[in-house]
Amino acid sequence: MLIPFSRLYLSDANVRKTRSEEDDIQLSADIEARGLLQNLLVTKSKKRGKFAVIAGGRRLRAIEMIVARGAWDPDTEIECKLLEGSEEEAGEASLAENFQRVGMSPAEECRAFQHFIKEGSDVAAVAKRFGLTQRFVEGRLRLANLAEPIFEALAKGDVTLEIAKAYAATDQHEVQLRVFEQMRYAYNPSADAIRRMVASGSMRGNDPIALLIGEDAYVAAGGKIERDLFSEAADDRWIDIEIAHKLAAEKMETEAQRIAAETGLAWISPVASTNSWQARSEMGVNAVRLPPASLSEEARARIDAIDARMEEISEIIDEGNEGDPEGDGADFGQLEAEYEDLDAERADLNNPVRELPEEWRSEAGRFLVLTTRGEMVLEADYYSEKRLSFETDENGKVTATAEEPVPGSTKRGSAAPSRPEAVAPGTEKPISARLFDELSVQRRNILSASLLTDAGLALDFAIFALADSRSYESRGTSIKGGRPSDPATGELSQSTAEGILAEAENALDTAWQEHGCAAQRFIAFRELADETKAAWLAYAVAISLEAKKGYGSEYHPIHAVIGSMLDIDVAAMWRPTAENFFDRVSKTSCLAALTEVGGSDLAARYAASKKADLAKTCETIFAGKAIVEQDVKEAALAWLPEGMKFTIAANPADPVIPDTDESDPVADVCDGDDGEAESEADELLKDHQHEVACEEAAVAA
DSSP states (O other), X not given: OEEEGGGEEEOTTOOOOOOOHHHXXXXXXXXXXXXXXXXXXXXEOSSTTOEEEEEOHHHHHHHHHHHHTTSSOTTOEXXXXXXXXXXXXXXXXXXXXXXXXXXXXXXXXXXXXXXXXXXXXXXXXXXXXXXXXXXXXXXHHHHHTSOHHHHXXXXXXXXXXXXXXXXXXXXXXXXXHHHHHHHTTSSSOOHXXXXXXXXXXXXXXXXXXXXXXXXXXXXXTXXXXXXXXXXXXXXXXEXXXXXXXXXXXXXXXXXXXXXXXXXXXSEEEEOSSSOXXXXXXXXXXXXXXXXXXXXXXXXXXXXXXXXXXXXXXXXXXXXXXXXXXXXXXXXXXXXXXXXXXXXXXXXXXXXXXXXXXXXXXXXXXXXXXXXXXXXEEEOSOEEESSEEEEEEOTTOOEEEEEEOOOTTOOOOOOXXXXXXXXXXXXXXXXXXXXXXXXXXXXXXXXXXXXXXXXXXXXXXXXHHHHHOOOTTSOOSBOOSSSOOOOSSOSSOOOOHHHHHHHHHHHHSOXXXXXXXXXXXXXXHHHTSOHHHHHHHHHHHHHTTBOSSSTTSSOOOHHHHHHHHHHTOOHHHHOOOOTTTXXXXXXXHHHHHHHHHHHHHHHHHHTXXXXXXHHHHHHHHHHTTOSOOOHHHHHHHHHOOOGGGOOOEEEETTEEEOOXXXXXXXXXXXXXXXXXXXXXXXXXXXXXXXXXXXXXXXXXXX
């Protein structure tokens, strides 16, 4: 029967209580385009002349939207089916109508849209016809063009929609199939991992180089773009990297020449990256250290104003009156952002750097790099092939010294990737390179913090590193002073070690550093007490430790020796959490770790948990915060992944814990190297045994 829309209302017996504004708008557009395809189920209402809709609530709301925007008249007649019966029977009918409905699968949607396109419709027309966005339709059409084995897997439910979208990030079937075969037997592959494999050899649309040259210039030069229709435009893939780099190089070279002519510097080197560290290493240039400049009156006045404003912001936040109904409340987010900006400005003002003296400009240069937004900027530091140093005397006069580079000096090459040293618990598969890098940094920090307690050992290690003539062999330290480059940077999980290192740094006597002249600083340092100098030595050696070997996933064996000598309790300083470990390994590895500490019964309790929940559960158990048996708790608190242990081993699969009373660490570490290393180790061992025999003979005499 036909009933005017104005006489319909939603019944309380309608079982669907949730609603989606976006879905209703989509349905509204579809009904307006093609009319109502399915009748509403209604019953007579106690209200005179009214009918209650017990099934079709979404359709009713969609029609209401059509009427509200003036496309249909309020008295438009709607096809309805009248049900007779009690209120209970009406509720059952509503439940059956909603419960028995089966939506189209993504694969069916793909084929349906593909059919309409083949019939002559365009994407815009199909989107309008079904009340969808063009991007949604384009995304389904991209899925329809997946390589057949992948599309079949989607249709059968063997892969999820998100996984299928990841494969569709490229329209090249050979790439899709290559990754599909590689991931076929992978445990619980993620869409993100598949996208990374698909995107190998391309750059993202928000890469600094892409932002620098712009899409129009790139496409005009013949560059191709694969658009990932399931994510933001920033995730588009630029697949002709050579074209992008060529355009970027031309643009940056032009700007570098302009700046060099304007500044009078010896050179401006363009680097299509957000930093110049690799270019500096390849060029073999030295940083020019300029003395700090005195604060100007304007800078002092600005710092005072910043301090006053920062104190004012702190007081406002401390009062805690945010966004009250009267409109007097403060926007804490905006205030905190302002506070951070002021703090950064204050730091810059407090550290002014002198400009390079005019007469030395022909000896130095700077690097032109990119910001993350694709803007070209000059790095602040100057560099030179010579070793330039500047000092300021008491009268403010700047003098410079220049040391020529050593003829025939060579640059160090990077180490070749090595075999993985740490594997995930319960598997033979190595942990990810990123996770190994993070663990290596945290493991190194624990070793550094522990080395603070033994200045004698630090001294021995420093002397060894300085005296060892085999410069080609890595010794696990950057002894020259300063910190090495870490493989993992940014926001990393913190352990007790970072706090210990920070406290040690704050406790150091730095008064001797106030002198401007290096000779005066050295004289002042020599006047320090032995304990103070020992603290400086231990700290300098501790922060010099490298996290791992080169670019591979392998630790320095010498770190294991030092860690064993220090008898470090790693578990007391670092615990595995969801963020720093369990979220980063597979579910199988998490369950294997539980099995190690509590047996198969403990692992079985959580075998059915989702991965994210399991990672959080592991974090709680291995932190000793779960209600478990006492022996399980003790084992969990002592448990560590292999990548965080200091064990001496010839083979990572066969760890050998050194006993300094019964075994020789030199033999343990060197066993398993090549023939030359073995002979050197044998000689070292024989020398060591000879020295022990001589000492025993002397004692006996």
